[in-house]
Amino acid sequence: MGYSLSGRPQSQIDRFCRQYLQLEQDLTYPEASVLREHTTQQIIFSRLFSHKALRYAPPVRYQVRNLKDLIGRIEASIEDWDAHEVSGDLMNALAELLASALPPESDSVQQKSFVTYHLSQLSCKGAADQEAIESVAxxxxxxxxxxxxxxxxxxxxxxxxxxxxxxxxxxxxxxxxxxxxxxxxxxxxxxxxxxxxxxxxxxxxxxxxxxxxxxxxxxxxxxxxxxxxxxxxxxxxxxxxxxxxxxxxxxxxxxxxxxxxxxxxxxxxxxxxxxxxxxxxxxxxxxxxxxxxxxxxxxxxxxxxxxxxxxxxxxxxxxxxxxxxxxxxxxxxxxxxxxxxxxxxxxxxxxxxxxxxxxxxxxxxxxxx
Missing domain, CATH: 3.40.50.150 (Vaccinia Virus protein VP39)
Incomplete structure (x- = not known):
């Protein structure tokens, strides 16, 4: 099932995902009102954490650290737990990462990592769907x-x-x-x-x-x-x-x-x-x-x-x-x-x-x- 948003919420999600794939240390998260939404969480999961999301993924320790932070921020953003919840897909992704063998921190520092840069000036202006949005150079x-x-x-x-x-x-x-x-x-x-x-x-x-x-x-x-x-x-x-x-x-x-x-x-x-x-x-x-x-x-x-x-x-x-x-x-x-x-x-x-x-x-x- 595909998910998409438009306007400011989509821009916030795009910025967060692109910073993550560039291995930035201080990520700009979407606003709380955007982050608590199920659609937002599913877009982030499908673009960053699903098994089919990435051809070249960031280091496992980087994934764990930022997914923990993301889930913590989602929890903090929820005001009504009857209306919103943390995505089960994100929770399962974190559990799988934590169950995997994490390399020692000293080894992680010395290893090369895949870094993906998004060329926003060459992106498709006015993209109408998620596939077009993600097709940025x-x-x-x-x-x-x-x-x-x-x-x-x-x-x-x-x-x-x-x-x-x-x-x-x-x-x-x-x-x-x-x-x-x-x-x-x-x-x-x-x-x-x-x-x-x-x-x-x-x-x-x-x-x-x-x-x-x-x-x-x-x-x-x-x-x-x-x-x-x-x-x-x-x-x-x-x-x-x-x-x-x-x-x-x-x-x-x-x-x-x-x-x-x-x-x-x-x-x-x-x-x-x-x-x-x-x-x-x-x-x-x-x-x-x-x-x-x-x-x-x-x-x-x-x-x-x-x-x-x-x-x-x-x-x-x-x-x-x-x-x-x-x-x-x-x-x-x-x-x-x-x-x-x-x-x-x-x-x-x-x-x-x-x-x-x-x-x-x-x-x-x-x-x-």
């Missing part, structure tokens, strides 16, 4: 979500700057459509997959300087049904090493790169000179390429990078693209880092071109679905 990756940002760990999870740049590209799909795209520091492959699967890129090269990252990218492609695709490939590219005349197929194919992307690639000042050298090489090879870089404002490293890039003769401009407030986000969810709100200016977009600034794109207009 998604990207699923295997990540180490417990990491904090540190040198050598950035390829193990998708960081806020990548999600922010992805939202910008979704709002401006013409940047990518029919273009050949090169991503620097691809990490989990989030942006490369977004461009190849949803933004109609002609060709996408996901590059990274780590051989481990490159070896893991085919798994990311597989999780998003891009295995064997001719439109996306992985390539090792170490910054500071010459790329002109390299024997790699992408450079010898004779086709130009139109767009160069980079997210959270300026966090370590030790790598700035090598990154700038590579950007200069690439812009020399492909003088018409547009470069877009997104940097989290967790430190002043992005400011240092801007100064060094300008000193190297690279035209640079900030792109005005603020994040939505958390209460309006419908996925991906970006304003949270390690359990705390990091504010409206959590990530900055920069445009680079050799010799001339990049024109500023239209300011983002908040939308909800």
């Amino acid at each position: 998604t990207i699923t990756l295997l990540e180490s979500r417990t990491l904090i940002s540190a040198y050598g760990t950035t390829g193990l999870r998708t960081w806020e700057a990548g999600l922010h740049l992805g939202q910008y590209l979704c709002a401006n799909p013409g940047i990518i459509g029919k273009k050949r795209v090169l991503e620097l520091g691809a990490g989990t492959g989030y942006l490369a997959i977004l461009c190849a699967k949803y933004l109609d890129a002609a060709q996408v090269i996901a590059s990274d300087g780590s051989s481990d990252v490159i070896n893991n990218l085919p798994e990311s492609f597989f999780l998003n049904d891009l295995q064997g695709s001719d439109e996306i490939s992985a390539m090792e590219l170490k910054w500071g090493h010459g790329v002109v005349g390299a024997g790699d197929k992408p450079w010898s194919s004779g086709e130009a790169v139109d767009v160069i992307l980079g997210a959270d690639i300026t966090y370590d000042e030790r790598g700035h000179s090598a990154l700038i050298a590579t950007l200069i090489d690439l812009l020399t090879m492909f003088p018409g390429a547009e470069v877009l870089i997104s940097a989290a404002e967790r430190s002043q490293s992005h400011v240092v990078f801007q100064t060094k890039a300008q000193q190297a003769g690279l035209g640079l401009s900030d792109i005005d693209y603020p994040s939505l407030p958390r209460e309006l986000q419908m996925g991906p969810h970006t304003l949270q880092a390690h359990g705390r709100d990091i504010g409206q200016k959590h990530a900055q977009l920069m445009g680079l071109m050799a010799g001339a600034p990049v024109s500023t794109r239209p300011r983002y207009q908040p939308r909800t679905y």
Whole structure:
């Protein structure tokens, strides 16, 4: 039996479910008046906790913790137990999870987990039924979500700057459509997959300087049904090493790169000179390429990078693209880092071109679905 709601209650359920699948630590639960309703509980069960709900489920401990919290909140929301009750399906799901063998907490922390990001700007506007609502575009990756940002760990999870740049590209799909795209520091492959699967890129090269990252990218492609695709490939590219005349197929194919992307690639000042050298090489090879870089404002490293890039003769401009407030986000969810709100200016977009600034794109207009 299918269940569906509309308007504000459905938006609250969608937000909760999408945060859950993104493995957010602080979930935004529907209001009590919505949560106590049988229809609400059945929608949540069918989308998150039934045996047929998910192709790639969150870790068992995460499921248990949040299902316990959900049931507790439902119980607290009920004012008249003759009119409302806790879903038997949810109670049974919790019992089954508790009866399963839970991995030790120490093991859970070290294991990678499936994380699903919902691309709300690409969702079906005005969806009339639950099937259409749930058909919103998604990207699923295997990540180490417990990491904090540190040198050598950035390829193990998708960081806020990548999600922010992805939202910008979704709002401006013409940047990518029919273009050949090169991503620097691809990490989990989030942006490369977004461009190849949803933004109609002609060709996408996901590059990274780590051989481990490159070896893991085919798994990311597989999780998003891009295995064997001719439109996306992985390539090792170490910054500071010459790329002109390299024997790699992408450079010898004779086709130009139109767009160069980079997210959270300026966090370590030790790598700035090598990154700038590579950007200069690439812009020399492909003088018409547009470069877009997104940097989290967790430190002043992005400011240092801007100064060094300008000193190297690279035209640079900030792109005005603020994040939505958390209460309006419908996925991906970006304003949270390690359990705390990091504010409206959590990530900055920069445009680079050799010799001339990049024109500023239209300011983002908040939308909800």
